[in-house]
Amino acid sequence: MDSPKYKSQSSFIKMRQKGIRVTFPDSEAIVTGYVEPINPWLNDMSNPRIEEIIKFYKVACDKWKCKPLSKLISQLETATQCDDRVESLSLKGEKLDLKTCEALEEVFRRTQFVYLELENTHLEDEAALALFDMIDYYETTIKLNISANNRMNARAWLGASQMLRKCQSLEYLDARNTNFAETSMTVLCRALKLGCNLTVLHLECCSLSGRNVLLLMAALKNNFRLRDLFLAENKLSPQDGTHIANMLKCNTCLQLLDLRSNQIQDSGLGSICEALREQINGQGLKMLVLWNNLITQSGMGHISEMLYENRSLETLNLGHNAIGNEGILTIKESLLRSKCILRLGLVSTKITCEGAIALAEYVADNQRILRLDLRENNIRVGGLMALALAHKFNYSLFRLDVDKETKKESFKEYAEIQAQLQEQIAEYCSRNKELAEEEEARWKFLKEQQQQQQQ
DSSP states (O other), X not given: OOOHHHHHHHHHHHHHHTTOOOOOOOGGGSOOOOOOOOOGGGSOOOOXXXXXXXXXXXXXXXXXXOOOOHHHHHHHHHOSOSSSXXXXXXXTTOOOOHHHHHHHXXXXXXXXXXXXXXXXXXXXXHHHHHHHHHHHHHXXXXXXXXXXXXXXXXXXXXXXXXXXXHOSSOOEEEOOSOOOOHHHHHHHHHHHHHOOOOOEEEOTTSOOTTHHHHHHHHHHTTOOSOOEEEOOSSOOOHHHHHHHHHHHHHOOOOOEEEOOSSOOHHHHHHHHHHHXXXXXXXXXXXXXXXXXXXXXXXXXXXXXXXXXXXXXXXXXXXXXXXXXXXXXXHHHHHXXXXXXXXXXEOTTSOOOXXXXXXXXXXXXXXXXXXXXXXXXXXXXXXXXXXXHHHHHTOSSOOEEEOOSSOOOOSSHHHHHHHHHHHHHHHHHHHXXXXXXXXXXXXXXXXXXXXXXXXX
16 A cells, blocks of 8 residues: 555656646735624615514524524514614523524624623523624624523633623623633633723622632723622622722722622721722722621721722712711711712611711711711611701702601600601702702803803
8 A cells, every 4th residue: 555655756746747836925925914804784784674674583483493582573573773773682581592592693683782681591502602603793782681591601601701802882791690610700801801892790699709709800900991890799708808909909990899798897898998098099999889798887997097098989888787886986087088978878887866966967067978878777866856957058968868767766746856857858958959950050051152152
């Protein structure tokens, strides 16, 4: 039997006998460029009608031998136009296998959406990969919800990562209620680290504590695009709070951080507050939600030190933490000096009249605060009287939330006084809201006049 070497030599001899020559261009003449993929939306789609889209979709379903989704058809029938992005498309709860997803391409290639909801659609790897490829190619949506799809493994998340990096329209991703394996979180973080257009990311109830939150925070250290990050109900520990703090020291572009219903505790809060103290020149986090994080009055010392130095934080929600009157007294002085806090949430923080009186001093001296939430606290006549009197001289606070139900008092007359004070507080809120609307209208008028003069 001839060896491969002998065959190649024999073929070469035959080519020379026939006069065949093979030549290669100089290295400078070799083509090294490439062509970008065609944008499907640059073609004239002739503003397809709803009836045509539904017709093409049903034909595709016949081709792929799958049942048309009645939920999809009913939503398309109610759409008013398809020449611009349709407001929303919800397939929540539908079972999307590979064939069903392939048929959806006839819809995605003819219309785009603002919000695409694929929550709990039983997506597996193959179907998810097909969908993510379509969303990337057709720029299908601005907001994407793929929450509660726990059958997606690392292959599907690799496709999601590629979609996030390449899809220019996608700015919002909701992946809550997802059990992330470390490999899946790694590929998702790759997109966040290397660059994508996401500005909002929801990862609530994803069991991120430990290695996963470390990977996520490392990816976000140099991500200067993301603005809102939601990490509620992830069982985050004080150590996870340290990882979050390390991210905040590097990233001053994140605007909102929602950590509600975790276990950050006082020590984790200390790490986060230390990072916020380093965010200077008004650049940094603007909204921090620490609702229900096992924080006590001991942690208010960290809050106080942070408020003295931070110049960016505008909203602070400490609801459902056992802060108590002592905690309020600890942060009172720093609140009085703070020039940035506009909204303060203290729902169910074990405050009584003593704490309310301290907050009333803050309300009386601060003409920037916009909202103060004191619901679900045992504030009676003394505290309400101090708040009402302070509110009378404050013209910025247009929402002061207190319980509508009167608290038990030793005298019946006190209950009636409570109701009167609640009415006064409501009147002052209405007064300040009207003043704010008038001021906004005046500035808008002045701006329009200035623009007319420039023209």
